[in-house]
Amino acid sequence: MHNHLSRIHDAAERSANLTRQLLAFARKQAMAPMVFDLNASVASMLNMLQRLIGENLTLEWLPTGTPCRVKMDPGQLDQILANLCVNARDAITNVGTITIKTALISLDEVACKAIIDCMPGDYVQLTVSDNGCGMDPETATHIFEPFYTTKALGRGTGLGLSTVYGIVKQNNGFIKLYSEPKIGSAFNIYLPHHVGENAEEILPAVDDIPQSQGETILMVEDDPMLQEMGGLMLRHLGYTILSAATPREAIQLAKENATGIGLFLTDVVMPEMNGRELAEKLIQICPQAKHLFMSGYTANIIVHRGILDEGINFIQKPFSLKDLALKIRTVMDRNEDTVSE
Known part of the structure; x- marks a missing residue:
């Protein structure tokens, strides 16, 4: 009975995640944006991401030394990192490395001409790269399309990267992909750098389930x-x-x-x-x-x-x-x- 219930639970979790991905891609998921330091938020997720990708892969974290304040829903950053790290994991055979790094950059009108959907301004750059199988140019042109997948049947929905794309666009950002076959891929995400408000503290996850106080x-x-x-x-x-x-x-x-x-x-x-x-x-x-x-x-x-x-x-x-x-x-x-x- 426990085995059957576990399978039911897993199916429900997959259904819930698929629903969230569809809502995120369609931009119908309600956001609750807050100002936070992206470096601190990524650092708090490293243990979870390591469990997600497995012990055979090395996870490198290379943050810039300057706070990277953004204004977005923290849960959306979780979705971005989880989807990109799973995608990187599946691109690596046996052992390899996934690298997450951040930077603060300014883009002028000249630089923006070389990047689709880019607007001049100051950005926080979040890069997730791997040394996996990489992609050819034809595959790379379709990678953000919904339901497009290169994975085997049952291993992917084709919504992971389109979800990332939808979230980034909803937050007035853009993505640039660099990939070469047999070398690897790097997803560069640019989110507007937020100034003027102090970053709010994102509380760490807790294991205890709080109970009623008589209400x-x-x-x-x-x-x-x-x-x-x-x-x-x-x-x-x-x-x-x-x-x-x-x-x-x-x-x-x-x-x-x-x-x-x-x-x-x-x-x-x-x-x-x-x-x-x-x-x-x-x-x-x-x-x-x-x-x-x-x-x-x-x-x-x-x-x-x-x-x-x-x-x-x-x-x-x-x-x-x-x-x-x-x-x-x-x-x-x-x-x-x-x-x-």
């Missing part, structure tokens, strides 16, 4: 299966749950429990009214409550050009129990600190 959550989800699963997850975390399938039902539950609700967890796209409209009505009833949106596809209800509106708390479907637990505590605890000040 009540009103969950609004119109999909019956997801409503049941969401309720099970939240109860497992120790929360008291009020569950509604429609906005109308949610409003009625809010009126009946106005003083006891600590958080609204609502879908974004629903019948009767969308999540944002519902949130406005619920806050009028329970002004003390916090709000967390959840969705796989936001339909531009809480985003503008793919960027999450200011002050919006959001978790992307599909999410794990740990993801949900961490996000709820982040929303609840941060707002409590604000109130206490």
Whole structure:
């Protein structure tokens, strides 16, 4: 039974990753950009990336000595590095080296003429290179196309590099590829260098799953299966749950429990009214409550050009129990600190 359940879990994880890749490529994934030092973020991922590529490959990290501040969703950087490192791993037979390095560069109009989609300015250059099999010019011209793959059946979806391309373009950057057969490949990613704001600290991943501190959550989800699963997850975390399938039902539950609700967890796209409209009505009833949106596809209800509106708390479907637990505590605890000040 454990073997069967493990296979089901693996299939669900692959489906979730494929969904995220499709959303990223189509630029329909909601971004929550923040200013951070790309060097520090990459350094925090090195152990995970080493496990991803395997012990037979050497991972070299060559950061520039100057902070490389960018403004983007940190999760998107994770996607870029994971996809590029997996692609590099698959290009290497037996042993080899994958190198990640950063640099700060300025490009003028003359330099931009030689690079497609380049605009003059200051950039953080992130390079992921390998000494694998490389690509011929014909293959290189197709490498960013969705569903194009050179890998054997079952080893790739053809979405990894197109996902990287979509993310970089969404963040006003561009990519330059250099590759030669039997020598290797180098993907050079250029992201706008951000100045004017201090970098925010990206907290390291934690192993513990935070539990409830006695709060009540009103969950609004119109999909019956997801409503049941969401309720099970939240109860497992120790929360008291009020569950509604429609906005109308949610409003009625809010009126009946106005003083006891600590958080609204609502879908974004629903019948009767969308999540944002519902949130406005619920806050009028329970002004003390916090709000967390959840969705796989936001339909531009809480985003503008793919960027999450200011002050919006959001978790992307599909999410794990740990993801949900961490996000709820982040929303609840941060707002409590604000109130206490």
